[in-house]
Amino acid sequence: MATSKDRAVLQAILNPSAPFGDILGFAEEEEAAAVQGEEGAFTSELLEQVKELELQGVLAAESGDVNRALEKFSQAIQLLPERASCYNNRAQAFRLKGDVAGALQDLDTALHLSRGTGHVACQCFVQRGLLSLLQGHKDKARLDFEQAAGLGSAFARHQLVLMNPYSALCNQMLSEVMRKLQNPDIQGSN
Known part of the structure; x- marks a missing residue:
């Protein structure tokens, strides 16, 4: 069975432009240690139960059952309200449901x-x-992407490049040059 790190590596390879493909699953131990350091009052069994609820929520969201995903993430939050990833996952489900305010609150x-x-x-x-970005707040988006x-x-980093007007112009010019190099017959058109 593949571990979460294996799945994250495959995600990064198979879908490198995905927003979370470069970071998924790599810090579960780091986060668990941070949560345990803050709280210290929960058992590893509780953490495993919460992780299982999160996994069920992710699978429900992937299958299109966003309400069930929200239910699972909320159950995980009730069991371990100090676990940041539960809120992050529920925010994604809220976003899928169109509840931007709920997503932003959880984020x-x-x-x-x-x-x-x-x-x-x-x-x-x-x-x-x-x-x-979806709400048209480019300055706020830039700050978050910088973080x-x-x-x-x-x-x-890629989003920041795309948001830079000079970079966008350079990319457009470079794309045009590459297109003309690959298809010399269309150089005369335009």
């Missing part, structure tokens, strides 16, 4: 719990940046 909670560091925070900054890029997200 803020996850960022608070993670202290804005680590892989969960990186995912939160990417999600919040994407939501800001995520600083935490190691290649997707966020």
Whole structure:
């Protein structure tokens, strides 16, 4: 059976442009240690139960059952409210359901719990940046993508490049040159 790290590596290879492909699953132990260090009052069995609920939520969301996903993530939060990834996952489900306010609230909670560091925070900054872009708040999106890029997200770095008008113009010119080099017959057109 593949581990979460194996799945994250495959995700990064098979879908490198995915917003979370470069960071999924790599810091479960890091986050568990951080949560345990803060709380210290839960058992490894409780953590495993919460991780199982999160997995069930992810599978439900992937199958299109967003309500069930929200239910599973909420159950995980009830059991272990200090676990930032539960809020991050539920934020994704809220976003899928079209509840931007709920998603943003959970992302803020996850960022608070993670202290804005680590892989969960990186995912939160990417999600919040994407939501800001969808709402037309480019400055807010840029700030979140900068935070995520600083935490190691290649997707966020790519988004920052795309948001830079000079970079976009250079990319457009380079694409045109490459197109003409690959198809010399169309050089005369335009």
